[in-house]
Amino acid sequence: MELKDKLVNAFMAFENQVDLDHPVHDVRSAAMKVFENQGFPTKKMEAWKYTSLKSLEKLDFSIFPKEAATLEYKDVKKYFLHEVDTYKIVFVDGVYSSFLSETTHQGIDVCLMSAALTKDMYKPIIEAYFNKVASKEENLTALNTAFSKEGAYIHIPKNTQAMKPIEIIHFATGREQALLLQPRNLVVVEENAEVQILERHQSLSENAVFTNAVTEIFAAKSAIIDFYKVQNDNNSASLVDNTYIDQHSQSVVTLHTFSFGGKMTRNNLNFYQNGERIDSTMKGVTIIGDGQHVDHHTLVHHIQPNCESHQDYKGIYDGNSTGVFNGKIMVDRLAQKTNAFQQNNNLLISDKSSINTKPQLEIFADDVKCSHGCTIGQLDHEALFYLQSRGIGKKEAQALLMYAFANNVLESVRIPELKKRVNALIAEKLGVNLGFEL
Amino acid sequence: MLEIKNLHASVDNKEILKGINLVVKPGEVHAIMGPNGAGKSTLASVVAGKDEFEVTKGEVLLDGQDLADDAPEERAHKGIFLSFQYPIEIPGVTVTNFMKTAINESRKARGQEDMPANEMLKMIKEKAELLEIDRKFLSRSLNEGFSGGEKKRNEIFQMAMLEPKVAILDETDSGLDIDALRIVAAGVNKLRSKDNAVVVITHYQRLLDYIIPDFVHVLYDGKIVKSGDASLALELEEKGYDWIKQEMAL
Numbered sequence: 277m278e279l280k281d282k283l284v285n286a287f288m289a290f291e292n293q294v295d296l297d298h299p300v301h302d303v304r305s306a307a308m309k310v311f312e313n314q315g316f317p318t319k320k321m322e323a324w325k326y327t328s329l330k331s332l333e334k335l336d337f338s339i340f341p342k343e344a345a346t347l348e349y350k351d352v353k354k355y356f357l358h359e360v361d362t363y364k365i366v367f368v369d370g371v372y373s374s375f376l377s378e379t380t381h382q383g384i385d386v387c388l389m390s391a392a393l394t395k396d397m398y399k400p401i402i403e404a405y406f407n408k409v410a411s412k413e414e415n416l417t418a419l420n421t422a423f424s425k426e427g428a429y430i431h432i433p434k435n436t437q438a439m440k441p442i443e444i445i446h447f448a449t450g451r452e453q454a455l456l457l458q459p460r461n462l463v464v465v466e467e468n469a470e471v472q473i474l475e476r477h478q479s480l481s482e483n484a485v486f487t488n489a490v491t492e493i494f495a496a497k498s499a500i501i502d503f504y505k506v507q508n509d510n511n512s513a514s515l516v517d518n519t520y521i522d523q524h525s526q527s528v529v530t531l532h533t534f535s536f537g538g539k540m541t542r543n544n545l546n547f548y549q550n551g552e553r554i555d556s557t558m559k560g561v562t563i564i565g566d567g568q569h570v571d572h573h574t575l576v577h578h579i580q581p582n583c584e585s586h587q588d589y590k591g592i593y594d595g596n597s598t599g600v601f602n603g604k605i606m607v608d609r610l611a612q613k614t615n616a617f618q619q620n621n622n623l624l625i626s627d628k629s630s631i632n633t634k635p636q637l638e639i640f641a642d643d644v645k646c647s648h649g650c651t652i653g654q655l656d657h658e659a660l661f662y663l664q665s666r667g668i669g670k671k672e673a674q675a676l677l678m679y680a681f682a683n684n685v686l687e688s689v690r691i692p693e694l695k696k697r698v699n700a701l702i703a704e705k706l707g708v709n710l711g712f713e714l
Numbered sequence: 715m716l717e718i719k720n721l722h723a724s725v726d727n728k729e730i731l732k733g734i735n736l737v738v739k740p741g742e743v744h745a746i747m748g749p750n751g752a753g754k755s756t757l758a759s760v761v762a763g764k765d766e767f768e769v770t771k772g773e774v775l776l777d778g779q780d781l782a783d784d785a786p787e788e789r790a791h792k793g794i795f796l797s798f799q800y801p802i803e804i805p806g807v808t809v810t811n812f813m814k815t816a817i818n819e820s821r822k823a824r825g826q827e828d829m830p831a832n833e834m835l836k837m838i839k840e841k842a843e844l845l846e847i848d849r850k851f852l853s854r855s856l857n858e859g860f861s862g863g864e865k866k867r868n869e870i871f872q873m874a875m876l877e878p879k880v881a882i883l884d885e886t887d888s889g890l891d892i893d894a895l896r897i898v899a900a901g902v903n904k905l906r907s908k909d910n911a912v913v914v915i916t917h918y919q920r921l922l923d924y925i926i927p928d929f930v931h932v933l934y935d936g937k938i939v940k941s942g943d944a945s946l947a948l949e950l951e952e953k954g955y956d957w958i959k960q961e962m963a964l
Binding site: 656657658659661662663664665666667668669670672673676677679680683684686 | 759762763764765766785786787789790791794795796798800801802804805806807812815816817819820823872876
């Protein structure tokens with residue numbers, strides 16, 4: 277059976293598990309209709325020209341998580357940012373693991389979507405924010421909405437600062453031959469509140485995993501959000517990560533995406549600026565090799581005047597890896613004095629690697645500053661010679677130059693331990709010992 | 715120590731070095747002067763092993779050993795150092811970390827253990843003082859945002875750290891004001907010993923007021939057309955290169 281048909285059938289079974297009278301279920305049903313009509317995106321669609329889901333659609337995925345598999349903390353400790361104290365929302369094969377998690381309701385809510393979608397006390401927030409900024413038309417977002425049941429729920433009330441970073445981790449144990457996961461996260465940060473969030477998807481076996489995630493983020497006036505996505509999964513895991521961010525006046529949202537692993541990774545990152553003096557920052561480092569594909573699709577919609585957006589994506593492609601960067605910036609007629617900056621730099625290390633990069637600017641205001649640039653190149657020979665002439669071997673010299681190329685994206689990482697971790701991951705990815713502590 | 719015999723080198727089938735002969739003995743300072751386009755920087759790059767130049771004839775020997783098959787890093791391990799005219803910026807890698815990597819790579823190639831951290835720090839401190847380099851400077855990213863003078867001073871600092879047998883200084887004086895020039899030259903002079911040698915490549919005589927050469931060679935159209943002592947540099951400064959052309963009937 278085709279995956280689409282299987283999902284359509286599964287939806288009926290899914291309806292037996294959830295409260296059909298809850299208003300959220302109307303949202304799910306409507307979304308299922310959208311997916312049923314549209315199916316999976318195909319390469320005929322402009323937005324999916326360079327990324328194919330065909331091979332995934334052929335796999336026989338388990339759609340519903342069975343009972344939670346148990347994981348020992350010591351076995352998965354390395355995937356946590358264990359050097360610092362954090363809140364944790366952990367899922368194992370799509371099922372919440374209370375054992376590995378550390379949630380809270382003290383001052384802030386760091387808990388489960390399944391609770392938020394069913395308990396009355398969360399109703400006002402769910403009604404106000406659930407499936408509001410997320411696309412109602414996009415195929416895979418609709419699919420996720422249809423099956424939305426579990427994920428992370430984070431609510432930071434007005435004038436509150438989350439005292440610890442929040443980690444959201446989705447483990448796949450490989451008990452299933454092929455597992456489809458559809459986590460749904462909601463992050464609501466109220467006026468003048470602040471939070472730092474890390475998210476990662478980690479498969480623990482060589483069995484196939486396909487994650488279709490949706491995260492909705494709401495940043496109220498003067499809210500500050502730092503979001504870090506660490507994508508360093510096994511080469512049998514694929515991820516479509518849809519993130520929708522609704523920003524209001526003077527809010528600052530910074531999102532870093534570190535893509536080092538996974539078979540196919542597609543990031544759909546959408547920022548909507550619904551206020552003035554908003555700052556939206558997107559940064560990415562992609563380092564991949566044989567058999568890997570990473571696609572970054574970003575959108576910044578400048579709706580109101582006096583806002584800024586910054587995008588800086590660096591990619592290093594080795595082996596037969598392929599990359600895509602599509603950065604769309606829309607500036608509405610009303611959005612005067614917009615300052616939008618976009619940069620995408622790529623290094624192709626092998627003759628077989630490739631990148632498709634495309635800036636897409638739609639500007640309807642006349643008093644704006646929009647700059648964009650993309651480069652595709654190889655390592656600078658002169659720089660290589662310089663390092664070699666200092667006694668550094670060619671391989672190490674290349675690694676050092678790649679490290680230098682990617683490194684400046686990390687400057688804006690505000691959790692020092694994470695910065696150190698990502699630095700170490702970059703060094704590891706580049707396959708050499710740089711000879712010094714990072 | 716360094717012996718260059720009938721060296722011919724080309725890039726893209728264009729011959730740039732057309733038969734260079736040069737013998738540099740331990741303890742000596744040689745200056746190579748010449749007009750733009752004579753092949754001075756090419757000579758420096760070929761000796762350091764830059765692969766975009768093809769050596770078509772002749773050889774470069776260090777302590778009697780032919781370097782032809784050696785990659786740039788292997789030449790560095792054997793004791794060749796090139797101070798670059800335009801040092802490269804490496805963001806995210808501090809001067810200190812860069813030197814640690816460079817020194818330990820060389821040690822590894824020589825079959826030695828990594829230099830102990832305290833020894834390394836002591837050496838860095840000592841050599842930085844020699845070149846009047848501020849401690850803060852060492853934790854900055856290599857050459858990133860450095861002024862022209864800082865870059866050149868940093869090159870000589872690297873030379874001090876790596877302790878080469880033969881140091882080739884390619885236009886180290888360009889972009890330096892007189893104070894920086896003095897510091898750089900004083901640093902080079904302090905590093906001179908009976909066991910090492912320095913080859914100074916320069917366009918102008920002024921650096922040679924501070925680093926007094928034992929020999930001065932004039933490079934013209936890929937060949938050394940005249941050699942002499944320090945007074946030759948002064949003569950060149952006074953009369954320009956046309957004089958050589960006329961005298962040599964070039």
